[in-house]
Every structure is written in structure tokens, then in C-alpha cells.
Amino acid sequence: MAERIDVAVIGAGPAGLAAAIAAREQGAERVVIIKRSERLGGLLPQCIHNGFGLLYFGEDMTGPEYERVFMRRAEKAGVEARLETMVLDLGEGREITAASSRHGYMRFRPGAVVLAMGCRERARGTLGIPGGRPSGVLTAGTCQRYVNIEGYIPGERFVILGSGDIGMIMARRLTLEGARVEAVVEIMPWPGGLIRNEVQCLHDFGIPLLLEHTVTFVHGEGRIAGVTVARVDAERRPVPGTERFVPCDCLLLSAGLIPENELSLKAGVELDPVTGGPVVDENRQTRVPGIFAGGNVVQVHDLVDWVSWEAEAAGRAAARFADKGKMPFAGKVRVSPGENVKYVVPQYISGKEDVTLHLRVTRPGRKAALRLGGKAWKRFRSVRPGEMIIEKVPVARLSQFISGGELRVDCGRGETGEEA
């Protein structure tokens, strides 16, 4: 027999916690977080660096501190939790099948579901780096867990492929622990993560950042012995003659995060091929009625503060859905990425409410102008793919940008526009 609940939240990281709290505050009676591991909370405990909560709390916090606040709030709000429980399937009628060593095998029939599974790191196989298959090749996040949670350091001499935020943060962390980081190798002409991490984690520690370079070969069969690093051309292909051998005993990968949507696919949720996350409306409802999504499962955020905010919106909407039993997909207006815009979330809006647009540019640039529906909205001194642009657009202004059921978003070069 399936257990009836109001809102089921899958995942208990910052997104899951925020969604569950918001759903309770919105009035949902039984809100249950389903969580794989033995405790609530996600990866934040391993993020022992600071920089969390600057926007949300106006305070500089560490990952564990940020999470603790939400854990307390969840407890106070009366959020229920099923720990050590893995969701195996999300099927017809939002029925959830789950397994647990503590609670056995079980089924839930929630009024609404919030997907908050977060994201995973790209592994070596998907990057397709040629070479041997030695030990000592791992993702930056796995390394972070070894160092900060398990208390082990996976090597002494590192090369880091990709300049994602976790990679840069680990470069600093490993240096502080006495290891040597030979280089951070980035295939693009610009770093993948935030400027503040480039400055505080690499430049301040004298760690070389090799832009337009990549690892072309992994040497070693038992333990990794080193990597070949080469420069790449404009098509990102290695330039012959620029290869050099860099000895190392560990290669960290920080080359992209992928929203974790295997369960969403099982539930028939439509994914956006660019974000890798579900196609959502301004309420963060997916194309499957009653299934909402928030946080990194929708789009990979730069800052946890925005993960919390986005998930709160999803949680509130889920509670409303559970209460009324329905909520139409706000699909009147299609938000479409235009010039130099890689993606915009949400993909659909109603046009009848204030909306917060999350977008990333394709290329970095100076003096960029954000245009909505072809009309100037805001000017930026510079934009970078590594920094998400977030704009709140009040409903009063929205109508003038929408034409033919479309809100076009451009972020090319431009001279005119309003200052923020």
C-alpha cells in the first residue's frame, strides 16, 4: 500500500531542505524528504571554505554553517525525513518506490513532488581523455570528500583539468595541506568558475592557470605517473608540437557538472538539452503535472544562495499543487535564448507574474547589453560564462517585452540601456 503524503522532496541538500521548509510554510501538512544517506544535508559539509550565504543571509559563512541553519529550520518547520532511503522509481501518478535498510521497501503517493537531486561531476570517461587507466584520476568533488570528510589526501603532486569552482577551491585546499598543484589546465580561453575563486584560490597561491590547454594523455597503468599537456587551437584541438609531460601522482577533474536527472527521465520529465535539467515554468513545475524541480537539478548554479531561493519557489508551488490537486503549466510565453545567451531558466513563463530570469552567456565580453524582447534592459561592464546573470523583471514591465508568445533574451555588445 502506498503511503499518502502531501509533498515528497527527493534529495536533502540545500535545494531539498529549502524546498521542504518552503512547502511547510506554504501550509502543506506532511512534507517528507527522502534521502539516500544516513543524515540530512548534502555535500555542503565537505565545502569547508567560506563564501556561502553572502546573498541569502548577508553573511560570509562556510558550507557546514550554511547547511546547519537550514537543518534547524527544517526541524522547526516539522519537515519529516526518510533517511538511508533510495528512491528507485518515480512512476505513474507520481508514485515513488524506495528502498531503505532502515524502513525496508516502500511506496509513497505524494500530492506533489519536488526534484532536488542536485548534480554530478563529469567523469573521465565522458571527457574521453586518452591514455592508460591508472588509479589516481578522480573528480575534484570526490577529492574534496576524501580530504575534508574522510581525512585522506589522494596524492602529493596534482594536475587539475578544468577550472570549475570545485577544482580551483581544491587547488587552494591541497596547497594548504602541503601538496603541490602543478597546474590548473583549462581548454577554454577563460576560466570555468567564478572570478573570486580564480583570484583567491589560484593567483593568491601562485598556482599556474593554463588557459587554452588540455590534457591529451594519461600516463601509467598502476598509479598515474603523469599527464601530457598541450595547447589547443581555436577549435579546441591539441596543437602538435606543444605537448609536454607533466609528472603527477593525481589528476583531478573539474570539467563541468551535470544535473542529476536519471529519476526525472524515468518520470517522463522533459529535459532541456542545454541545461541538462528539466524544462520548467516560473513556478519550477516541469512538464509532468505535480512534479517540480529546484536547485542544481534544474541548472548548475554558481552560488548556493540561489539554489536555496530557486528550491523555495519550487517548494511553495508544490504545496499549492498538493492543496488544490492541480496547477496549470505556465507555458503561455516561451523564453528563448538569443544572441550570446546559452540558456535561460525558466524556459516558460505566464507573463502574468514577476519573474526572475537565470541566464548564462556563451562567450565572455566587455560592455555587454542585456536585451529583453529586443529592448535594452541592463548594461554590464563585462560578462563571463562562469558567472550566472540573474535579473528580476516585474510583471508591469514584462508585457512590453513579450511578442508573439515569446520573450527573447539577448546579451550581445551594446551601448544603450539602463544602468542597474
Add this chain to the structure above:
Amino acid sequence: MSYAETEVLIIGAGVLGAATARELSRYRVDVTLVEKNVDVGWGITKANVGVVNQGKDTLEFRPEYRRSHLLWRSLAMMEPLCAELDVPFRKVGGWEMCWDMKMKEKLDKLARRTESLGLGKDRFYWYPELKEMEPNVSPKILGGLHDPDIAVVNPVYLTQALVENACDNGVHLMLETEVLDMKAGHHWFEVATSRGDFRARYVVNAAGEWVDKIAAMVGADDFVLFPIKGYVGVLDRRCEGLVNGLVSVLPEEPGDMNIVVPTVEGNLLFGIQLQINRRGDHSTTEHMARKALENARRLVPDISRENVINAFCGFLMLRNYEIGWHECEVGMSGRVPRFINMTIGYPGVSASPGAAAEVVEVLRKDGLKLEPDPKFNPRRKGIPDFSRLSDKEKSELIRKDPRYGHVVCRCETVTEGEIVEAIRRGATTLDGVKHRVRAGMGRCQGGFCGPRVTRILARELGIPESEVTKKGGDSTHLSCRVKDILGKEEGDG
């Protein structure tokens, strides 16, 4: 000098050595199986794509080749063997396709020959009909010959099961035991290994990639081996269903292999990009990866770069290349008495049951007394695969052992219960766990479960986490405790 004595020493616990050990374990004879690696099935076997019941392709497997007879002999053996050993076996059917009429003529000839040999009648399907069964192959395909008997197994599972069952029936297994030297005496072989010396009456050389080097120790190397490296790509489980069976195209040039094949677990494999290569070098190259993907996309256009989650290279050891493409030998050496070489080249997994039976016959003919062991138990039970159980079975298993409710690997839904069972059956490394129960095999490639499996291995084996390795030897993946590294530097300076 004291020697451990054994009647039959099998060198190499790949699929051939394992099948032979298991076949011999039916009899009251003392058998020792030695393996250089820390686990079984990690040489050529691991890189095999797992297609079995091959042999009806009589262009490739001509009647005059000895290995063809081993394959034909194995045709009826593989499925019952897998059933006895509880090894997943999927009869998926296989296609040999062609692009044009000229290639079709070859296929017609092949079909006629196969039929005349009494191997059954394979039907040719033109593309419109073929499409019904394989809707995702390129419409440029003219048609294909369908062999409904082609099946897939996981070669490493098969090897593990054979070894487990052989050991249950009295075979001695010695891992991390490398044969260093060997002398042939009148009655005994004296074998020096990294784990002490042996005296063996018979030696079965199933050393796979190194079979000629072992043979050369006693002068039984009356053959030349050509190491051919093959690249295989692995696709995400999301691609399940892109092909339903083995899809291959008749080579336009010899050795030009182009196949896409499902595994028993649902991933697809593609390849096999071949090149002559120095032995021991298992590295993949950018060139091989690109070519293999290009070929696969030509055959199944929906395969995309984004869905490649892994790749590996293995070796085919082709024998006497210059006198007969891919000829094999399983039999007594012509030069050294009581020394048996097993050099199948490929497809070793397909031919393994027949080859093992052949070795037993050769030994019997040579005078080895083989009395059936009345205690022989042909059955072995596999590790429960939680993700494939029914709701009721899942529920019961968790009630019996709550560790089956603890999912450790989320990509492949592998539970702690399965991991502990894998360790109980001999996994001592991360790869050992991965190749038994798939933890770390999925799309995140162990990024999430790696630290957790490391912890379980350390706990079950009673060793510190820093001593847990990926695949034995120096393949540790943790260097030391945090802070110890600082101490190290001070010590140096």
C-alpha cells in the same frame, strides 16, 4: 629445496584457464590455478565484448581452422554452463550486415557454406524488414544476415563464476602469483613463482597476453603471436535499446571491425578499432576513439559523443599471423611433453567451454587418470542483483539483510549487501568490486560511491583506507592521512 606439488598447474585465471580448471574439477585430480593479477579475469578476458555462440560466420571461422571447431563444439555448451553457474546470459541475436550488393554476395556465400556445414540456416533480411528488428541502424544498410543464436555474457562474471565453482570443487587458486621461470624435467615441471616454487606434472598455459612468453620458458613456443590492440567504447544505459542485438557490418577490408552490441547489463559497447601494438600498453588513443565513434555512428547514427561514458583497450593475440590468419591451438605442445598451450586468439570467451573440454581430452589421452569426483557440484549461485529483483524479492531481501536496503552506488543501484558479498567472494580492490557488482561502473564512474566502497573494503578486509587499491599492486588511490603529508616534507628537508 621444498616444492609444493600439484598434478596440473594452470597458468592464468582468464576465461580459458578458469573454464579448464572448472572442467578438471569434475575429476579427482589435484589442480592449481595461478594468476598474476590480484583478481581473476583481468587480462584479455576483461576487454572481451562478451559475444558468445559465435562460429556460424564461416567467412571468419572457416572450416579448415581449428578454432572454428572449438567454436562449433561450444555452441551447445555455453547456455547450459551459464545456467549452472547462475551467470546472466542473454540471447540477443546477431546481424552481419552489408552496404552494397557486392558485399551481399559474400554474405550469400557465407550463408550457403554455413548451411552446408550443418550449422543451421541463417536468413537474409533486406533493410525494410531488418528495420523492424533494428530500427536504429542506418538506412544506408542494404540488409543483413541474422543469426538468432548469438548471445552475450559478461566475460568477467563468467570467469569469476567458473573460478568460484572450481574452487568449491577443490581447485587451489593462487592470486598475485606470477610465474617467473620454469624448467621441464622428465617427470615434473619445476615452476618458480613470485609466491614460491611448484612441481607440476602437467602445465596448462592459459596466460593470454603472455602465453608465448610462458611457453618460451620451456621451449614450447613453436608459434608467433601478434598482439593486436582493440579499442572498445561504452555507452550510457540511456542508450539501451538503440540496438537490440549484435549489429556488425561485414568488413570492407580485413580486420576492419565495426560492431555495436548490448551487454547483459543494458549498456552498449562499440568498436572494435584494431591496431598492432606493443604488448602491455593498454592505453586508449585519441585516434582510436575517434575512428571507433565514427564507425559506430555510420552504423547507428543516433549514437552520440555525449553518451560515451567509458572506453578501454584489450588485446587479441593472433597466432601465426603469416601462415593463417587467426589460427589457434589448444593442445599438447609438439616440443615439450605434458605442456599444453591454449592460444585461441579470439574469440576466446565464445570458445572457452569447448576449449576446456578439449584440454581434458588431451590430458586423458596422455594418460592422466581422470576419475569422476562423486562430490562434484556443478552449481554455483550468483550474487543477488538487487536492481533486477521484483518488488517482493527486494522487500524480502532487505528484511533478511538490511544492508541490501542501503544503496551505495546510485548510478547502478548497487547495495551494501551486494558489495559485502562481492568481497566475501574474493574482491579485494575497487575494480574487484566494480567487476562483480558494478559499483562504480555507471555514468559517474565511481565519483560518488568510490569513497564509500573504499570504506567498506577497508572495514571488511581489516586494512586502513589508504591501503585500498584500484586494482592491486601500486594502484593505491589515497596517498596518506591529511596532515601526514606535511610531516613527510619536514622529514625530507
